[in-house]
Amino acid sequence: MDLSVIIPVYNEAANVLVLYQRLLQAIQPIGIRYELLFVNDGSTDQSLAIIKELAARDITVRYIDFTRNFGQQIAISAGLDKAMGQAIAILDGDLQDPPELIPELYARYQQGHPVVYARRRTRVGESATKLATARLFYRLLTRITHVSIPVDAGDFRIINRKVTDTLKQMPERQKFIRGQISWIGFPQTFLEYDRPERNQGRSGYSYSKMIRLALDGITSYSNLPLKMATVSGFVVSGIAFLVMLYTLYSRFISRDYVPGWSSLMMSILFLGGVQLIAIGIIGEYISRLSENVRNRPLYIINETNIPEESG
Ligand code: UDP
Numbered sequence: 001m002d003l004s005v006i007i008p009v010y011n012e013a014a015n016v017l018v019l020y021q022r023l024l025q026a027i028q029p030i031g032i033r034y035e036l037l038f039v040n041d042g043s044t045d046q047s048l049a050i051i052k053e054l055a056a057r058d059i060t061v062r063y064i065d066f067t068r069n070f071g072q073q074i075a076i077s078a079g080l081d082k083a084m085g086q087a088i089a090i091l092d093g094d095l096q097d098p099p100e101l102i103p104e105l106y107a108r109y110q111q112g113h114p115v116v117y118a119r120r121r122t123r124v125g126e127s128a129t130k131l132a133t134a135r136l137f138y139r140l141l142t143r144i145t146h147v148s149i150p151v152d153a154g155d156f157r158i159i160n161r162k163v164t165d166t167l168k169q170m171p172e173r174q175k176f177i178r179g180q181i182s183w184i185g186f187p188q189t190f191l192e193y194d195r196p197e198r199n200q201g202r203s204g205y206s207y208s209k210m211i212r213l214a215l216d217g218i219t220s221y222s223n224l225p226l227k228m229a230t231v232s233g234f235v236v237s238g239i240a241f242l243v244m245l246y247t248l249y250s251r252f253i254s255r256d257y258v259p260g261w262s263s264l265m266m267s268i269l270f271l272g273g274v275q276l277i278a279i280g281i282i283g284e285y286i287s288r289l290s291e292n293v294r295n296r297p298l299y300i301i302n303e304t305n306i307p308e309e310s311g
């Protein structure tokens, strides 16, 4: 098997057929052995039925059906676990990652690049908030992490077998695939493309899912927020110490103290706020820690047409 294409699918019934046809048109001319691996991430629409219909007619179509919605990153991870190709392509099921780019990505892979990702030159049809938050997130991430995670790139890419096998050995539950790939450290190269609008349907990424992904990315690759909590603790304590000196001075030496209701309220509220933020940051890390300690399976498969021993 030369190429496995992993496609996470969450309520993409209106896109699966078009995607399949465009994938065939793009990949068949390369003349390689390939598989199309659809991971149905708990869709509530007809996505699975359509995929199974394709699988019944075309042996290159394989699928994994999750018992519920586990999230895109976990769906990709399941695909990586089962993929049999020497090269593995990852792309969204909504045609925002154009299949027509695969031959070019594959050609680069064949030149010996372990990771070829597709970078978004422009993005159309997405809300201003989404663009702004995405932009901010990518920039923040590169600033505060030690690994250099490519800016303005999603998971659309081709990786080789070695990268895939290494990824499969990474046990953490907070999957942030593009971060993991950068952490592993093989050289990466990229192509640029103009990211189109989603073909049909609605985005499966709610704001809560986006925030979760962002926090997973940050907490998995940076301890800076924890350090910031500590530093702000020191700064606030320093200020508190100065205020204390001043209080003692006015109480015992200048003796011109007044009932300081407003300053009291301000310092209590400020300190309370800082403490809650710090506890919240610690909480984000601890919740991820405990998730990893529980050691539950990453995903549960309902059904699949992939034989047990493969992958
Ligand atoms: N997706 C998924 N599980 C989810 C949400 C999304 O597998 O919980 C898939 C979705 O079907 C698509 C890809 O992940 O193939 C990207 O999602 P989407 O297009 O909804 O995100 P956006 O492009 O709006 O960020």
Ligand code: MG
Binding pocket: 092, 094, 096, 198, 203
């Ligand atoms: Mg999309």
